[in-house]
Amino acid sequence: MSAPLLEVSGLDVDFALGRGWSRARRLLHALRGVDLEVPDGRSVGIVGESGCGKSTLARTILGLQAPTRGAIRWRGWTVDPADRSRMRSMRRELQVVFQDPFGSLDPRMTAGDSVAEALEALEGVTEAKARVHRVAAALDEVGLDAGFADRYPHELSGGQCQRVAIARATVVRPRLLICDEAVSALDVSVQAQIVNLLGDLLRRHGTALLFISHNLAVVRHLCDEVVVLYLGRVVERAPREALFAAARHPYTRALIAAVPQPDPRLARPALEHADTPDTRPDATTSTGCAFAPRCPLAIERCSTEVPPLESAGAGHAVACHRWRELAAGS
Numbered sequence: 349m350s351a352p353l354l355e356v357s358g359l360d361v362d363f364a365l366g367r368g369w370s371r372a373r374r375l376l377h378a379l380r381g382v383d384l385e386v387p388d389g390r391s392v393g394i395v396g397e398s399g400c401g402k403s404t405l406a407r408t409i410l411g412l413q414a415p416t417r418g419a420i421r422w423r424g425w426t427v428d429p430a431d432r433s434r435m436r437s438m439r440r441e442l443q444v445v446f447q448d449p450f451g452s453l454d455p456r457m458t459a460g461d462s463v464a465e466a467l468e469a470l471e472g473v474t475e476a477k478a479r480v481h482r483v484a485a486a487l488d489e490v491g492l493d494a495g496f497a498d499r500y501p502h503e504l505s506g507g508q509c510q511r512v513a514i515a516r517a518t519v520v521r522p523r524l525l526i527c528d529e530a531v532s533a534l535d536v537s538v539q540a541q542i543v544n545l546l547g548d549l550l551r552r553h554g555t556a557l558l559f560i561s562h563n564l565a566v567v568r569h570l571c572d573e574v575v576v577l578y579l580g581r582v583v584e585r586a587p588r589e590a591l592f593a594a595a596r597h598p599y600t601r602a603l604i605a606a607v608p609q610p611d612p613r614l615a616r617p618a619l620e621h622a623d624t625p626d627t628r629p630d631a632t633t634s635t636g637c638a639f640a641p642r643c644p645l646a647i648e649r650c651s652t653e654v655p656p657l658e659s660a661g662a663g664h665a666v667a668c669h670r671w672r673e674l675a676a677g678s
Contacts, residue, residue, distance in 0.1 A: 351424040353524055353556050354409065354442075356384040359418035361404050361580075378404040379580045382418070383657070386524060391550060391557035393571035393588075395564055395603065401580040402560045406528045409558070410444055411435065423523075440470045443517035447529035449509035453501045459512040460497030463487065463519050470520045486519040487512070490545060507538035511545070518549060524556040525549075531566060543569060564607050568592055573663075576600045579638040582657055586664040596666040596675055599639050637669070645670055 361379040379401045386392050394402050407413040409420055411429055420427040422438045429435060446452040453462055463483045467473040473482065484494045490511040501509055510530065517525060527546065531539040543566055550557055550570075561567050567574055567588075574591045576584040576599065584597040595601045637643070640650040649669050657667040660675065668674070 351421070352385040353388045353423060354384070354386040354558070355421040356382055356405075356409065357419045357421070358383065359405070359408065359420070360416040361401075361408055361413060362416045377580050379408070379415075382577075382580070382582055384575060384582075386556050386558055388523065389554045389556055390573070391559060391571045393567035393574045394558065394560045394577060395562065395567055395574060396577035397562060397603075399579075400577040402562075402577060403528055404580075405577070406444070406526055406558070406560055409526065410442070411439075440520055441523040442526065443520070443522040443524075444526040444528065445510070445513050445517050445530040447533055449506045449513060449533060450501055452513050453509055455501050458498050458500055459487065459492070459504065459515075462512060463497075463516045466516045466519055482519060483515075486515040489518070489549070490515045491541075505538075506534050507541060510534065510538075510542055514542075514545065514549070518553070518555070521553060522555060524558065526558045526560070528560045529562070530559075532561065532563065539566070546570060564592075564603055576603070581638060581667065582665075583639065583668070584664075584666045585657070586660075586666075587662070590662060590664050594675070596660050596664065596671040597639075597668045598643050598645050598670075598674070601674075637667075645674070 359379050359382040360377070363376040363378055365374040365376050382401075382405060384392070384405075394405060396402055404413060408415050411427065422442065425434060425438075427435070427438065453459075457465070460480075460483045463486050464473075464479045467479055467482055473479055483497055487494065487496055492508065492511055492515070496504070496508070496512070501512075504512065525546075530546075531542050534542060546557070547570055549555065557570065559567060559570055571588055573585070573587055575582055576591075576597065578599050584591065584595065584600045586595075591600065592604060595604055636651040636653060637646070637655050640646040643650065647670070653669070655667045655669045657665050660666050660671060
């Protein structure tokens with residue numbers, strides 16, 4: 349069996365915080381023991397609420413944030429920023445689309461120049477005629493005609509800017525595309541257009557996708573597998589349909605219950621959270637289950653033992669002391 353395209357093993361990322369009244373140095377555990385695989389040609393969704401570590405995970409994979417512990421492997425190679433030749437090759441094959449469609453483009457460059465810059469930097473394409481042809485083809489593929497090549501970001505809508513960002517990321521045909529909240533800043537109708545565009549591009553080119561979002565409805569539409577993060581830990585991982593049909597973790601169930609339903613009669617009852625100052629999650633501690641202060645199903649064991657991520661069968665894994673009871677009652 350071939351190695352996954354991307355493999356993350358035991359990834360920890362800590363950030364030092366200012367000293368409190370005790371003057372002791374504190375650490376924010378942004379990621380804790382994260383394991384992740386993205387097979388070639390497959391799509392994996394990373395979900396969770398704000399502050400769970402989704403963007404930190406993306407930045408660490410891209411080499412924008414140094415890990416505290418753990419390893420990241422690209423096509424079997426352990427990523428080493430000191431190996432510039434291998435890093436350059438990886439960056440050509442691994443591209444990203446960020447959340448802010450305006451902030452990710454240089455306001456002094458036209459859409460065509462932004463896409464051409466990627467061609468020159470990643471493939472060394474400098475011949476003018478070849479660049480114009482490749483840029484026009486890339487813009488056409490994302491639904492923009494050749495006239496958009498001469499427009500600046502301030503002349504484009506948010507959806508059009510994001511299409512340019514996607515064209516820039518896909519013009520060199522990467523093996524993996526990372527989308528970090530790539531549709532959350534857009535209007536709902538434009539979100540649907542961009543999601544459908546991404547789906548078409550993935551099917552057409554066989555590109556793998558790591559899609560980071562808090563929107564479970566979008567993740568369900570795009571992704572083959574879903575990984576749920578809570579305060580930096582993976583609490584559940586499963587194939588898409590298995591997760592949405594029979595989630596095993598109370599936090600995952602709460603996320604799914606919060607997805608709006610057009611027909612209220614079909615809505616699932618949500619778990620009641622108690623986000624008082626005394627029970628608010630704290631990413632600086634590591635005792636017990638991080639979700640225990642908010643979980644109505646928590647028992648004493650949950651506050652003292654960190655639940656391991658264990659197999660629930662058929663590619664399903666969950667980190668909860670009571671998942672078997674939940675599965676029996678679902």
